[in-house]
Amino acid sequence: MCEENIIICRCEDITLKEIRELINKGYTTVEEIKRITRAGMGPCQGKTCGLLIAKEISKMTNKPMEEIDLQNIRPPYGGVKFEEILTDRL
């Protein structure tokens, strides 16, 4: 399949082609690619694309997967509504 049609980040609609272009430009960490493309910033917070991007970096830079850092996982660990946290009024 053509790399333009392979979606790596479904939340932000980022293709394999875009990821490869950035790696070629020297952005060889998941954190940098996330910040340039927004891949991993959507509702799933990179649970799918994080690993796919890391694998692509590993392949293209010939670095073992263990040496590629994944993105930071931040709270809350799933989307929570403000209402669910709200205890009382201001």
Add this chain to the structure above:
Amino acid sequence: MKNKANFVIIGGGVVGLSIAYNLAKRGIKDIVLIEKSYLGSGATGRCGAGVRQQWGTKQNCLLAKESMKVFENFKDILQIKRDIELKQKGYLLLAYSAKELEQFKKNLEVQHSLNIPSVLLTPQQAKEMVPDLNIENLVGAAFCPKDGHANPFQVTFGYAEASQQLGVEINKFTEVIDIKTRNNKILGVQTNKGFIETQKVIVAAGGWTQEIAKMVGIDLPIFSERHEILVTETVKKILDPMLMSFSYNIYCQQTPEGSFIMGYGPEGEPPSYNMDSSWEFLEIMSKKATFLLPPLKNIRIIRQWAGLYNMSPDKQPIVSKIDQMEDFYVACGFSGHGFMLAPALGVLMADIVTESELTYDVVLDIGRFERGEIIAEPSVV
């Protein structure tokens, strides 16, 4: 990495890169910038990225206005192709007491003396602008249509690309671990990847600037403090301007893709380098946010994080030469508004190192604290 440089800049945040660009643009050769992680990994990549010209002191208004001109023409000025996603839908500052409104009126006079197009609004006019705004307790508001928001990563990477086009060498994932000196002169910078011989060092290391100054035996009057922030899922547009209240201590905006970004100034937070997230923040933020904009109740928070404010004694930037060490300069103490001033701060640092007359009529040197020329800004969160 070069092992010799004319200037070494420490810190790859928006300020370090703006300085690198402005120095290179003045024709200074052999500049090397060192960043311990990726570009924008410090406060820059963690900030709310709000850009406002509604300040209470003349110099902040001036610096913000000059910086806005750069944001507005970023691609052309820097000659790069990057879109910084500038949104100019204004900042709506909310007043909850007569005293606060009085202060806004005074600030407006200062702003108008520099032709900043801000206006005063009634609570009803504020509600027309933001129909979902809860106007309970509101007595008035100030609004500047030219204020807004820009993508901090794109601005940082933009300055980086423009600097590189002008010959600056940028070394990411390289940490400065020591600065060698002899008789108040710099000999070079020791990094974890090698030594760079240089006589001139500019520190723009954000929350870590005071640690780097200690390497040359200088104590800076600044400290770092954790500020937390969160982002929601993207939803349909309900908020055009950035909302900000000093009384309720909150800022909140909706970015062009539709997510809300919001934060507040922590109370009683001790100085530290702590960048962990806390549950208290979510709890307090949810009260503040849903008070201001009730429909937020049903929107999901997807991520929270924290960054460091680097605080100075008068909450104003320090952009200065340091007299105790030859050719040692610092740009720090931005106290929560360094992103929006970065374009102008880079110009000022270039003036200082080239010993030119300052482009802007401002006092940001470190000597002001000793001279007692502290300029207190009334409008900070």
